[in-house]
Amino acid sequence: MCAAARDSEDQPDDSLTGPLAESELIGHAQAERALLDAWAGGRLHHAWLIAGPEGIGKATLAGRFTRFLLAHGIAGKKSQSAVEAGPSLFGDPEPTPASDAPATSLYVAPGDPVFQRVKSRGHGDLFTVTRGYDDKRKRERKVIVIDDVRHVRDFTGLTAAEDGYRVVLIDGAEDMNRNAENALLKVLEEPPKRTIFLLVSHAPGRLLPTTRSRCRLLALRALDDDNVSALLTKHRPDLAPDEKSALIRLADGSIGRALRLAEEGGVALYREMVALLGKLPDLDISAAHAFSSKLAPPTAVGYELFGELLGDWIARMVRAGAGGRAVEVLPGEVALMDRLAGGRSLDQWVEVWEKIAHLFARAAAVNLDRKQVVLSVLLTLQSAARA
Amino acid sequence: MKLTIERAALLRALGHVQSVVERRNTIPILSNVLLEAQSGKLKLTATDMDLAITEAVDAQVATAGATTAAAHTLYDIVRKLPDGAQVELAQKGENAPLTIRAGRSVFTLQCLPPADFPVMTKDKLPHEFTVTAEELKGLIDHTRFAISTEETRYYLNGIYLHATKEAGGVLRAVATDGHRLARFQVPLPKGAAEMPGIIIPRKTVAELRKLLDESEGNVELSLSDTKIRFAFGDAAMTSKLIDGTFPDYERVIPSGNDKILEVPCKAFASAVDRVSTISTEKSRAVKLAVGKGSLTLSATSLDNGSAVEELEVSFDAEPLEIGFNSRYLLDITERIAGESVQFTMADGASPTLVRDVDDAAALYVLMPMRV
Numbered sequence: 001m002c003a004a005a006r007d008s009e010d011q012p013d014d015s016l017t018g019p020l021a022e023s024e025l026i027g028h029a030q031a032e033r034a035l036l037d038a039w040a041g042g043r044l045h046h047a048w049l050i051a052g053p054e055g056i057g058k059a060t061l062a063g064r065f066t067r068f069l070l071a072h073g074i075a076g077k078k079s080q081s082a083v084e085a086g087p088s089l090f091g092d093p094e095p096t097p098a099s100d101a102p103a104t105s106l107y108v109a110p111g112d113p114v115f116q117r118v119k120s121r122g123h124g125d126l127f128t129v130t131r132g133y134d135d136k137r138k139r140e141r142k143v144i145v146i147d148d149v150r151h152v153r154d155f156t157g158l159t160a161a162e163d164g165y166r167v168v169l170i171d172g173a174e175d176m177n178r179n180a181e182n183a184l185l186k187v188l189e190e191p192p193k194r195t196i197f198l199l200v201s202h203a204p205g206r207l208l209p210t211t212r213s214r215c216r217l218l219a220l221r222a223l224d225d226d227n228v229s230a231l232l233t234k235h236r237p238d239l240a241p242d243e244k245s246a247l248i249r250l251a252d253g254s255i256g257r258a259l260r261l262a263e264e265g266g267v268a269l270y271r272e273m274v275a276l277l278g279k280l281p282d283l284d285i286s287a288a289h290a291f292s293s294k295l296a297p298p299t300a301v302g303y304e305l306f307g308e309l310l311g312d313w314i315a316r317m318v319r320a321g322a323g324g325r326a327v328e329v330l331p332g333e334v335a336l337m338d339r340l341a342g343g344r345s346l347d348q349w350v351e352v353w354e355k356i357a358h359l360f361a362r363a364a365a366v367n368l369d370r371k372q373v374v375l376s377v378l379l380t381l382q383s384a385a386r387a
Numbered sequence: 388m389k390l391t392i393e394r395a396a397l398l399r400a401l402g403h404v405q406s407v408v409e410r411r412n413t414i415p416i417l418s419n420v421l422l423e424a425q426s427g428k429l430k431l432t433a434t435d436m437d438l439a440i441t442e443a444v445d446a447q448v449a450t451a452g453a454t455t456a457a458a459h460t461l462y463d464i465v466r467k468l469p470d471g472a473q474v475e476l477a478q479k480g481e482n483a484p485l486t487i488r489a490g491r492s493v494f495t496l497q498c499l500p501p502a503d504f505p506v507m508t509k510d511k512l513p514h515e516f517t518v519t520a521e522e523l524k525g526l527i528d529h530t531r532f533a534i535s536t537e538e539t540r541y542y543l544n545g546i547y548l549h550a551t552k553e554a555g556g557v558l559r560a561v562a563t564d565g566h567r568l569a570r571f572q573v574p575l576p577k578g579a580a581e582m583p584g585i586i587i588p589r590k591t592v593a594e595l596r597k598l599l600d601e602s603e604g605n606v607e608l609s610l611s612d613t614k615i616r617f618a619f620g621d622a623a624m625t626s627k628l629i630d631g632t633f634p635d636y637e638r639v640i641p642s643g644n645d646k647i648l649e650v651p652c653k654a655f656a657s658a659v660d661r662v663s664t665i666s667t668e669k670s671r672a673v674k675l676a677v678g679k680g681s682l683t684l685s686a687t688s689l690d691n692g693s694a695v696e697e698l699e700v701s702f703d704a705e706p707l708e709i710g711f712n713s714r715y716l717l718d719i720t721e722r723i724a725g726e727s728v729q730f731t732m733a734d735g736a737s738p739t740l741v742r743d744v745d746d747a748a749a750l751y752v753l754m755p756m757r758v
Contacts, residue, residue, distance in 0.1 A: 113502055120503035122416040124436045124627075133413075150538070157541040158437055158588060158627040159613035161507055192630060 014130040016171050019059035020066075021119050023110045027227040028061055031218050032106050035065050038216075040103070042075050045216040046191040049173070051204040052220030055256015059171050061220065062198045066167045067108040067118050069196060070125055073164035124161025127152060129170040144172065146179040153183070156192040166195045173199040174206040181208055188214040222253025231255040236262050243267050249329045250309075264301045270309050274330055276378065277313070280340060281385035283378055292374035303370050307360040310377065314353045321346050340385055352384045388452025390424045392444065394465060394472040394489065397429075400442040401462045403601075403622055404433035407440050407594060408458040416503045419455035422476065422485075423501070424448045429476075432504070433458050438591050438626035439507040440598075453501040454478050456485045464494055507625040512609035512616055516578035518558070520619075523606050524599050526560040527592055529571035529749045532718045534589050535564035542631030546592055549584035550575055561636050567715050568636060568752040569722075583612045586629035591615075595624060640752055641731075641738050646704040648677055648730040649744065655682075655728060656720040658696045662686045663713035665694040673713040674758045678706040686713075709735045710758030719751045 025032065031050075038044050048065075050058045108115050117123040132148050134141045152168055160166050170176070176184065188197060188211065199215060201207065223231070228248050232239065232255070239247070239262060246267045251258035261267065276284065276291060295303040316327060320334065321341035328334050341349065356377050363373040404420055412418045421432040429446040432439055468474065468489045475488040478498065487494040518526075527546065535543035547561040556575035561568065587595075595617060599606075607618040616625045663671045666686040676683040682700045687693040709732060720728060725745030732739045741751040 113506075116500070116502040117505060120416045120499070121414040122436075122503045122505045124434075124505045124507065153538065153541065157544070157629055157631065159630045161436065161505065161614075161627055163613060 014128075014171075016059055016063070016128055016130055016169065019057075019063045019171075020121075020128075022060050022063065023107070023115065025057055025060050025064055025106075026231055027223045028057060028220055031061060031220055032064070034218060035061075036068075036103060036106060039069070039072075039075050044075075044196065046195060047188055047197040047199065047215040048218055049199045049201060049204055049207075049212060049215035050218045050220065051201050053222050053252075053254055054202040055251075055254035055258075055260070056220055056223050057255065058200045058202070058220055061106075062169055062171070062200050063118070064106040064108070065198065066126060066169055067112075067114055068103070068106040069165045069167055070118065070123060070162070071108050071112060071114040072103060074194065125164065125166045127155040127166070127168045129168070130172060131175055142175075144170075144176040144180050146177070146183050149176065149180040149183045153187055156187055156195050160194065164194070166192075168195065168197045169200070170198065171200045173201040173211075174203040176207075178208075181211055185211055185214070223255060224253065225249075228253060228255050228258055232258055232262075235259055246270070246329050249327055250312075252312075261305070264305055266305055266309065269302050269305055271330065273306065273309060273313070274333060274336070277340075277381070278332075278336055281382060283382045288375060288378045292371045292378070295374050296369070296371035298370075300370075303374070306374065307356075311353065311357055311360075314349060314356070317341050318346050318349050318353065321349070344384060348384065352380060355380060388422070388424050388454060389449040389475070389477040390429060390446045391449070391473055391475045392429055392446035394468050394470065394474050396444045396446075397474055398462075398465045400429075400431050400444045400622075401458070401465055403442050403598065404431045404440045405458045405462045406597065407435050407438060408433050409435055410459070416455065416499055416505070418457055418459070419499055419504070420458035420461060421453065421455045421501055421504045423453040424476075425451045434505050434507065436505050437588065438594060438624060439505070440594070440622065440624045442622040444621065452478060454485055454498045455501055455504055456496040456498050460496060461487075468492065507614070512611045512614060514579065514582040514611070515607065515609040516576040516582075517605050517607050518573065518576050520599055520602050520604060520606055522573040523617075524596070525748070526558070526571050526573060527596050527599070529722050530560045530562040530569040531589075531592050531596070532722070533562040533564055533567050533569040533751075534592070535562075536589075537564065540565070542586060542629055542633055545586040545588045545629045547584060547586050547633040547636070550579045550582050552580075556580065561633070563634075563636060563639075563752075566712070566754050567719075568639060569719075570636070570640075570750045570752075572748050579608075582610060584633060585610060585612065585615060586631065586633055587615060588626065588629050591624070591626040598622065598624060639738060640750070641733060641740060644731040644733045644737070644740055646677075646707060646732045647702070648682065648732065649701045649727050650682060650698060650730075651726060652720055652723050652728045652743075654698060656717060658684050658698055659713050659716050659720070662694045662696050665691050666713070667691055670756060671713045672710050672756050672758045673716065674708060674710045676706070676708045677702050679703070707732065707735055708758075709739065710756040711739075711753060712756055715753055719753065722749065722751075 050062055052058050114123065118126055121128060129144060129148050129152065131141045131144055155168065156166065204212060225248050228251055232244055232247060236259065247258045247261055250261055250266065250270065272291060276287060294300065295306055317337040317340060320337050359373060359377060362368065408418060417435060423430040424446065425448065427445060427448055428443045430441060430443045432441045464487060465474065472489040477486045481500065484495040485498050487496065530546050534545060537543065543563060550558055557572040558575050558579055559570060559572045561570045598619060602619045609616045613628060614625060615628060616623060659673055662684045663673050663686055665688050666672055667688045667690050672686065674685045676685065680699060680702060682698045683695060685693065685695045719741050723743040725743045727744045729742045729744050730739055736755060739753050739755060741753055743749050
């Protein structure tokens, strides 16, 4: 069996699979420094809320910190063998093992046994919580339920397996439903000794204020374009330069989003969408039909992407109209935006944006016909552009 | 890795270790058993990350090595092989599949690297002592029924094992769920005097008891304040402990009770069982009315009616009435091997001491119910 097949099939498959296998982190040096200082200072807060936009490396940072804690243990505590050996006969300075040297980053080499065990979730002192699998409905749950969180209490109720910290890593903390969050709160409020909770969330506002107040907030900012570019080169070396630069601008500082767009053919769809919009106020009806039929099948990935890209596009247009920085993903876009925004007042465009967002949400809730939704969105835009 | 091993030996060892592997696992490596071949031995390890069981068996090792393979699948394969077969386990290179060959059957199993496998402990366990399997069985059997299942007081979800100087030095096991308490003791083994008090989790107790069924002779215990290890010859079990403080249980053992009731154990147990049939509530309460030389057991239920049974007992104090949960009474009488059971009471509302008249090592405390 080749290594690649093993990675995809035999690792637990959830939102942490990628981040726990990633050894490098780009662009969050400041946050990493804050964690490292807290650890070295010997007064590590027991709960951290790692917040920031989606797809910028929050879980990757959490994974790095997890490995670091499990590999280095408690700051200042010497390894057992060093203590047992006692001082040297000849009065030499004691050789410091690698793990006792002052740490300068949270890096743990991929070859390290701790890295391996964390990646396979086979580390006795790591407990991860993500959305579970619903056996009855045969699909992934939409929320983290109380049973997922109750096991945290079983875990923290037992002693550490390898002596040192125990780490509870919750990815998608905002996915916890109220009961689950209350169950977690109980543990957060009376934290067991030497246990670190890492809550990863892109919507910390959805957490209870009581949960937030128990955690030290570590806010990560979106990546800058250079970092996104570097990461794209690393993960998708196959991309053409013009597609890559379009992706960087569409991604808005989120490598996760850039990779997803690359995966789902986001740039091509965006081109088609802008071509359609370019004809406004006179929509090319046959092109609109062809476009909407393409997105209609339930297997087509483009439908949700279209909703997202269009929403962003209108938002950017409004922002540009209000005097903000105009970002041009494709050439000629700014002129198009100016033309459309000039036809109507900006608050009317905001209304259109709301209306479209509402339509997509309703369509998802009651399973409306996708083709009709796309068509009606395009027609809404046409009538807005005409007025 | 390449080795040959007799089917029966492999099956026995796999049977022991695979019982900790849960059938459904979200973490793939936990479904696997770690196989390590070295100098004439095959070492098998399985874990659920809270406890790990290791067993070493003799094997003809041609090439040393280590890998992990699905525990239940491997067990099923070996189980279905014909009796007396010689099984060959072979793996070519680190990530290659594991080949199992016996007679004309050949199986290949996908493997995960041994580096992914959880490690139970790195450092030494400083306190070491030896008890006999019989003593350890006694410590478990007399106390485990009282282990709490309540999640909020998680420190009660296990057996508290500690050494004390009382009674000339004993090793004590205590379990309680807040309504009843069970205590059992054995003479203090050499080397145990300095051990910290530890709480052994319920699951570990259950697995340990299973292993004890198949072993005789001595069990070597080694422990620290975070881990315990039980070694039986070639097999060993290492477990995490409950991270908490066991309550000061001595405080709830009454010392001033003076009303002593002695009843024949078997007759009492079957009478309690019969009478409790009538009570419908979940608690299944039974009332004990004790007078000079006689005990009346009774239960009433608004829906069903009532039941009364009388027993001849030895009792010399003021008459008194007291109620108990019949399930709790039966749990205790089941553990009493002697002819008669002794209740030491104060009044109808205070904790009652229950003892085996023939065995001073066991002691139970039971909280009465209002009936």
